[in-house]
Amino acid sequence: MTTPTPTATAPSAQTDRFVHDRLPPQALLPELRYPLPGMHIPAQANLVDTLFSKAFANGHGDRPMLRSDRITLSYAEALERVNRIAQVLTEDCKLVPGNRVLLRGGNSIGMALAWLGVVQAGLVAVATMPLLRAKELGEIIEKAQPTVAICDATLLDELAQAQVAHPVLGTVLKFNALGDPQDLGALCAAKSGQFTPCATAADDIAMMAFTSGTTGTPKAAVHTHRDVLAACEAWPRHVLQATPEDIVMGSPPLAFTFGLGGMLIFPMWAGASVYYPGVAYTPEVMVKLISQVGATICYTAPTFYRQMAVFAKQHGVPTLRTCVSAGEGLPDATRQLWKEATGIEMTDGIGATEMFHIFISAAPADVRRGAIGKVVPGYTAKVVDDLGQEVPRGTVGKLAVIGPTGCRYLADVRQANYVKDGWNYPGDAFLQDADGYFFFQARADDMIITSGYNxxxxxxxxxxxxxxxxxxxxxxxxxxxxxxxxxxxxxxxxxxxxxxxxxxxxxxxxxxxxxxxxxxxxxxxxxxxxxxxxxxxxxxxxxxxx
Incomplete structure (x- = not known):
């Protein structure tokens, strides 16, 4: 059993204690373990400042960071824009560290910069899915209590309706409203681009991620600056192994932690770049853009890979080398269909909003058919019975995980269902074989018991x-x-x-x-x-x- 590694703490910089005060009680908090050298994060750390500092220290300041069909921004250019956004939020909107900012938009350079600007300023990013309606947005506003929102100009209508019903949201800044003097870009143009990142404690709150709602009422999972930095030292370092030459594409929204990690945080950690399309992805469009852009890493769900396979076989994807599948179980039939079409063995993984990202996975060279993979370095996982006792290998049970990230719901009684004795229970039924490979069976509540058979x-x-x-x-x-x-x-x-x-x-x-x-x-x-x-x-x- 891995022993927990003590980690230094620093005084919080977040004067607004709203989120801190609504974290679960000590008895229901997950145990956090930092077993790898890179997870020894300084007591004072700002996630965004750390990522940019790492890029500059490695000489990547002039390398591309964010790409679209209209513009490419280097790390240095992106940092200046991030700083200007942080200035608008703190100087014009008068926000203080710990205030929440709601973000609404699809995957775009504007959305990525806004998220980074919020966290750089010591504020708490609350990203929301672009298809949410006013009622759903209202539920998030009610729970997170943001006073400012940053919204794509094309998605204002539903947010405006939610704002009327929830006046705590006082200011809405819009982006992608070209020519509008109130566009966030226009407000940023008046700023210097010189901003000192908030000196957050590593244990200050960086973000709240609302679950995507496959099982009903969404929950708000809270993650600190330390959580996300520690996650960078786990799956990205040991399984993904991206390089500064990589160009990343994919469909998962930035409001989904799978997308936030894969389509922004992890590329920054590697000094790579991300491409955001100016059009909606269809399977054929994505395949064609992979070649046009020269993408080397792709993230999407199994269903999309299955639909893309016919076009990949037809058009080819010569630059692609890594294909990451997550978000739902990867059927072996889909894995083999994609491999036949492209020659690429998919990188499967299971993660959770509550854990931030992937904790069981396998690199292409380590794939075992039917299995998701082995536990990612930095985490420990086991299959247990209803009493939390580990079951014999080859037996179906519930998955329990522990590591450098864990579930902390904002003021939610369901915390007790997810965390037990320090371990996280994502709600999945698994089987582990003698070699340590994990085989997904079903969501625990989706297991079908028929005539005594599982x-x-x-x-x-x-x-x-x-x-x-x-x-x-x-x-x-x-x-x-x-x-x-x-x-x-x-x-x-x-x-x-x-x-x-x-x-x-x-x-x-x-x-x-x-x-x-x-x-x-x-x-x-x-x-x-x-x-x-x-x-x-x-x-x-x-x-x-x-």
């Missing part, structure tokens, strides 16, 4: 996806008097396929030849699309709704 929905989904008629599918358990539960599949067929009784039998027989017979779906429903979150996660709880 069936993981993702396993059945993977089998169905191997059939050439199936485009997408979701598998759930539904009540049954005789068996307790039965397996039900909700299937999207490929164009030209007919969802009739003959197709039902064809797919059932296919699963029976692939998996143990008790795992086949006794019910199959054909639909035109599946409910997914903005980050691509399948919302199984909606499949279970009448």
């Amino acid at each position: 069936v993981g929905g993702p396993e059945v989904e993977d089998a169905l996806l191997k059939h050439p008629a199936v485009a997408e599918c979701g598998v759930i358990g539904v009540p049954d008097e005789e068996r307790g539960m039965i397996v039900k599949a909700i299937v999207v067929l490929k164009p030209g396929q007919v969802g009739d009784e003959a197709m039902v039998k064809l797919l059932q027989d296919h699963v029976k030849t692939t998996l143990a017979p008790f795992k086949y779906p006794r019910q199959i429903k054909f639909v035109s699309s599946l409910p997914r979150t903005e980050t691509g996660k399948l919302q199984r709880f909606r499949l279970r709704q009448p």
Whole structure:
């Protein structure tokens, strides 16, 4: 067992104690461990200042950092703009360290700079998904109590409605409003670009990330400057291994911690650059842009890789070398389809908003079919029973994780469900083999128990996806008097396929030849699309709704 490493603390710079005062009680806090040398973070550390300082120390000041179809900013140019945003927030808006700032926008240079400017100033970034409606934004405003928002000009309407209902949000700054004298860029033009980063304690709050809502009411996960810096020394250093020459592309939103890490923080840590498109990604557009931009690293969800495969095979992706899949389980059928189309072995990973990023993964050279991978250096993981006792290898149980990051919900009774005896319980059912590889079975609440047998929905989904008629599918358990539960599949067929009784039998027989017979779906429903979150996660709880 790894021993916790004591880490120095410093006085907080955040005079607004709103978030600090609403953290879980000591008994419900996760135990944080810093077992690797790079995780010995100074007591006083500002995440954004540290990332820029690292880039300049390594001679990357003039290298590209942020790219789009209109402009490319070097690290030095980006820093000046970040400082100007911090000046607007502190000088014009009169914000003080610890105040929350709501951010609303898709993936763009403007959104990235705004996030960095907020954290550079010692404020707390509260990024929100661009597709959220006024009601959902209102719930976040009510919980986080931001007084200032920075919003993409194209997304103002829903935020304005939420602002009326929640007047605590007093000021809305807009960006991408070219020609408007109140555009954030215009306000920044009046600033010097000289700003001293807030001297935050490493344990001061950098961000609040609201869960993407696959299981109902969103929760606010709180992360410190230390959390994010420690995360950089785990998966990015030991598995991803990006270089300053890398150009990163991907679809995960910056409001999603998978996207924030992959599409901003981790490239900065490596001295690499990120490309944000001026158009919405479709599978074909992404494949074409990968070649046009010369992207070497791609992040997206398994469903998108599956849809991209045909275009990758058609157009080629010659510069691409690393493809990261996360956000939901990666079916082996999708992994093999992508590998056949591109020759690239995908880098799978499981992480959590509550843990900030990936904690189980495997580099391409270490992939074992069907497994997500091994625990990432810096973390410890085990599979346990309902009492928290580790189960024998090869036995299905609940995943428990401990490391340099952990779950701290803002004023939420569900903290006690996630953290037990210092360990984090992400809510996943896993199996670990004798070699330490972890095999995802299902979300713990998605495990189907039929006639005494445990069936993981993702396993059945993977089998169905191997059939050439199936485009997408979701598998759930539904009540049954005789068996307790039965397996039900909700299937999207490929164009030209007919969802009739003959197709039902064809797919059932296919699963029976692939998996143990008790795992086949006794019910199959054909639909035109599946409910997914903005980050691509399948919302199984909606499949279970009448």
